[in-house]
Amino acid sequence: MSVSAGKSVRLNRLFNPKDGKAVCVAADHGWMSDPTANVMELESILHKVVQGGADGILISFGTALRLGHIIQGKNSPAMLIRADWMNLPRLGGANVSNILPVVNFKKMATSFAKDALLVGASAITIYYFIGYNDEFETINIEQSAMFARECRKIGLPLIIEPMAIGGMVSGVNIAEILIASARIAVEIGADALKIPYTGDVKTFKLLVDQSRVPVLVLGGAKSDVPRDALELVDEALQAGASGTVFGRNVTKATDPQKMVADLCALVHENKSLDEIFGETSKSGYRLKAIPENCTGCQLCEIVCTQFHEKNYGIKSARIKIHAKGSEPAFKPSVCTLCGKCVNACEPGALTIGDKGYLVLDKSRCNGCAHCMVACPFGVITMNAETNTPIFCDLCLGDPQCVKWCKRDALTLVKRKENDVANKLGNEN
Amino acid sequence: MNINTGKTIRLSDFIHPKDKRCLMVDTTITSTLGAITGLEDFGTVLKSINELVDGIIINPGQLEHQAEQLGGKRRATPIVRVDWTNAYRHNDFCLPVSNVKRLMISNGDDAFQLGASAVIASLLLGFNDEFEANNIKELSLLARECHPISMPVIIDIRPIGPKVSLGNFSESIKLGVSFMLELGADALIIPTCDSETYQTIARWISVPVLLRLNEFPPESNMKQMFDAGVAGIVLAEDIFAVSDYAQKIENLKTIIHQ
Numbered sequence: 150m151s152v153s154a155g156k157s158v159r160l161n162r163l164f165n166p167k168d169g170k171a172v173c174v175a176a177d178h179g180w181m182s183d184p185t186a187n188v189m190e191l192e193s194i195l196h197k198v199v200q201g202g203a204d205g206i207l208i209s210f211g212t213a214l215r216l217g218h219i220i221q222g223k224n225s226p227a228m229l230i231r232a233d234w235m236n237l238p239r240l241g242g243a244n245v246s247n248i249l250p251v252v253n254f255k256k257m258a259t260s261f262a263k264d265a266l267l268v269g270a271s272a273i274t275i276y277y278f279i280g281y282n283d284e285f286e287t288i289n290i291e292q293s294a295m296f297a298r299e300c301r302k303i304g305l306p307l308i309i310e311p312m313a314i315g316g317m318v319s320g321v322n323i324a325e326i327l328i329a330s331a332r333i334a335v336e337i338g339a340d341a342l343k344i345p346y347t348g349d350v351k352t353f354k355l356l357v358d359q360s361r362v363p364v365l366v367l368g369g370a371k372s373d374v375p376r377d378a379l380e381l382v383d384e385a386l387q388a389g390a391s392g393t394v395f396g397r398n399v400t401k402a403t404d405p406q407k408m409v410a411d412l413c414a415l416v417h418e419n420k421s422l423d424e425i426f427g428e429t430s431k432s433g434y435r436l437k438a439i440p441e442n443c444t445g446c447q448l449c450e451i452v453c454t455q456f457h458e459k460n461y462g463i464k465s466a467r468i469k470i471h472a473k474g475s476e477p478a479f480k481p482s483v484c485t486l487c488g489k490c491v492n493a494c495e496p497g498a499l500t501i502g503d504k505g506y507l508v509l510d511k512s513r514c515n516g517c518a519h520c521m522v523a524c525p526f527g528v529i530t531m532n533a534e535t536n537t538p539i540f541c542d543l544c545l546g547d548p549q550c551v552k553w554c555k556r557d558a559l560t561l562v563k564r565k566e567n568d569v570a571n572k573l574g575n576e577n
Numbered sequence: 578m579n580i581n582t583g584k585t586i587r588l589s590d591f592i593h594p595k596d597k598r599c600l601m602v603d604t605t606i607t608s609t610l611g612a613i614t615g616l617e618d619f620g621t622v623l624k625s626i627n628e629l630v631d632g633i634i635i636n637p638g639q640l641e642h643q644a645e646q647l648g649g650k651r652r653a654t655p656i657v658r659v660d661w662t663n664a665y666r667h668n669d670f671c672l673p674v675s676n677v678k679r680l681m682i683s684n685g686d687d688a689f690q691l692g693a694s695a696v697i698a699s700l701l702l703g704f705n706d707e708f709e710a711n712n713i714k715e716l717s718l719l720a721r722e723c724h725p726i727s728m729p730v731i732i733d734i735r736p737i738g739p740k741v742s743l744g745n746f747s748e749s750i751k752l753g754v755s756f757m758l759e760l761g762a763d764a765l766i767i768p769t770c771d772s773e774t775y776q777t778i779a780r781w782i783s784v785p786v787l788l789r790l791n792e793f794p795p796e797s798n799m800k801q802m803f804d805a806g807v808a809g810i811v812l813a814e815d816i817f818a819v820s821d822y823a824q825k826i827e828n829l830k831t832i833i834h835q
Contacts, residue, residue: 153641280672283663287678290661294682297638301690317672325671329611336608337661337682338638359612361620361642 155304156340159271163205163227163306163341164363164391165417172412173205173343173365174198174405175396177231180209182238183248187400194400195219198226201409205229205271207394210260213268227271229308232260232296235276237314254281254315258292262299262307272306274343279330281315290337297338309339310367320482320526321471324352331360343367343394346381348485348525353388363391368398370492370523373501375408376426377488377564379415383422392416433505434561436468436541436548438481442558445470445479449550449559456549457539467541468550468559469528481558482526483550484541493523499538505564506543514538583727584763590654590694591632592764592785592808593834599809600826600833601632601787605658606814608636608682609665615817619643625823627652629830632694634658634811637683640691648692656731657693659683659719664701664737677704677738681715685723695729695763700753703738713756720761729763733789733811736768747774754778754786764808772805779806791815793825799832809833 164171176195179188187194195216198206206220207229220226235256239247256276265273275296277289293309300307311330313323324347331342341363347353357364366385372378378398385393393412402408414420450466458465469482484507491499491507498513499520516536521529530539543561544550551559592599607616616622619639623646626633633653640647640655647655662679666672679701688696698716702709716732723730734753741749747770757765764785767778779786785808793816794802802810810833816822 283674283676283678286663287680290682291680294637294661294680298683298687301637301641301687322671329671332611333608334638335642336605336636336638338641359617361618 153301153304156300156306159227159304160306160340160363162271163229165204168417169363169391170416171204171363171365171392172202172409172416173207173226173229173392173394174203174399174409175207175367175394176212176400177207177209178238178396178400179212180231181235185401187397191400192216192219194405197404197406198399198409201406202413203409204392205394207231207274207396210264210268213265213270217268228269230260230265230268230270230273231275232262232265232273233257233275233292234259235278237278254278254285256285256289256292258295262296262303262305266303266305270305272308272341273300274308274310277309277311277330277334278314279311279333280313280318280326282317285315290333293334293337293339300340301338306340307338308341308343308365309334309337310343312345319471320469320528321480323525324348328352328356328359331356331364335360335362341365341391345369346385350384350388353385353390357389364389365392365394366390368393368395370397370489372398372488373491374488375402375411376422377486379411379422379425380564382412382415386416433486433501433564434543435486435505435564436483436543436551437485437560437562438483439558439560440478440480442556443470443479443481444556444558445472446556448553448555449481452549452553453544456544465530465532465539467528467539469526482528483559484524484526484528484543486564487525489523489525490520490529490538490540493519495519499540504546506546507540508542509537509540511535511537581727584729587694587727588729588763588785591656593631596834597785597808598803598833599631599785599787600629600830601634601656601809601811602626602630602653602816602826603634603789603811603813604639604817605634605636606665607639608658608661609663610670613814613817615819615822616814620646622817623647623653626826629823629826631809632656634697637687637691640693644692654694655692656695656697657683657688657691658698659685659688659696660698660715662699662701664704664735677701677708679708679712679715681719684719685726685728688728689726693728695731696723697731697733697766699733699735700757701738702734702736702749702753703741708738713760716757717760724761730761731764731766731787732757732760732762733766734768747771750774751778754782758782758784766811772801775802775807776805785809787811789813793819793822793829796828796832799829803833 203226205227209231236251239251313326343365382393399405399408450463453466471480496513498510502508514537520538630653634656661682663674664677666674736749766787768789787809788807789811791813
């Protein structure tokens, strides 16, 4: 643990000293993407976030000057300042509208740590993009180191947000990259991490164990079902996370106050999802891969194509088997119904239907392929003839891959399931 | 050699003033590769070797987190790595490197603030001309910046670029040593090479020369190394993958300082 008194005191403002955990809300989207409703109504949203009991609020320097008064007082959330800027949401393919698209990925340091201290911040947050290209990562390392030095000097905690983004990142290596980047960030000077979920409890636990600083899991794209968003946090907590930073899942929620209160119930009161949402909550089934059991036989890919395309090729399979490294190990990538494709679909053609699997309204699909780009597991491809996405529809509720896999490397689990024993190490 | 008192005292924090020898470990590749085998739980590793080594080369962020364990009598002296490179990302890493990069992540003032007794940076040799020129520029800035604040500068000479081959390896080391002496380095780390090369280097220069070893050396080689004029050993990160690394380090310590 850091020995700087300033850092310790400020981290204690963010992480509840009783349980060492924190529920934070990221409200810095207006700084980097289009002025959507959650940006334009930020003042009223922040009031609700405070009432919900958040431990921290991530805002830009300008918002701190304009709305900092909302978080005054000992029991108010700690202020975290976003000290950099980037244009990733405007590169296209993300889940927001895009007024002025950009071509080149850029990131700039925009505030000094000292500026954040002057407006009463308890920490600053900066990005560390890895996986785009070597030049861009080097810029990120340089800026991280610069902030680390300044923060050390003034006793302000530095929260680094590693993001595995770019052409070098795939469903196969994303967990490995996130684990490595977390430790790299700590070596450079992070006092805490804000990081995406790796996709399963086992790898996220590895990330937490190797980082040895508080790890806050981020919520990512807005989920249609609040329970799904909280399920991710639940799994991250099982892996040892110290809490969460939720952005659009709170600021775009119908009831931001309730969303924050639910997060607090999960993080601080150790309530189960069933206690929070009620036992009767139903959200269907989803596939779960167990890589340890996979032999790489690719039978799942074959039966998938046979069911959907009536042929035996595997090119248009909705499941992908990847060989991992030089060892004879395989990783099935399956659709986990994370909903990122649904969020990325601007015309609303792709949805999770009543029966709990993805459905496409072809009349609304414009062939933009944003769903394909948004899929973190690379299991959505485009049909060149129809210009529509090829995606997993759980074989209309009876997945053939699960049926045919003789090694139980694929199973079907309830989306609301939160059975720890079953989840450990078994996620896709 | 004419270095100032501050540098002399700080160097003696890890190069024993009586026998002029030292045993150090380098743990800093984690800033490039993440947690490698054996270094997953840094705090526990540090605890196991803290009283066995004279110095530990450590990244600034990690030093900040482990500060309570470091420094003081009998414990490892922290030496801060002030640069970062992706040059060690090989094809078995999840993001193999395409363009080799190197940059400074800390400086003398920062190292002081962290309580370090020296700073260390690498001279990466054998890459393209622009890369080499930038490397020299940054290291010379570091040396000039550290001189007035009496912070010793250790340069880690790494001939690892594509222009280096078995044929010019030893000569590349000598070139690096020459550059870094001219630059004002207070100690040098060189890679394992033939004994004739380090005998030549040890005779030639007056600053301490330490040898970087990627694995534990056989005891029989130790006398030869020190007879050749080497002031100490820097064990690289790979040694932590050995299950009984602490025992082996303890054995080395006995031999080095006996």
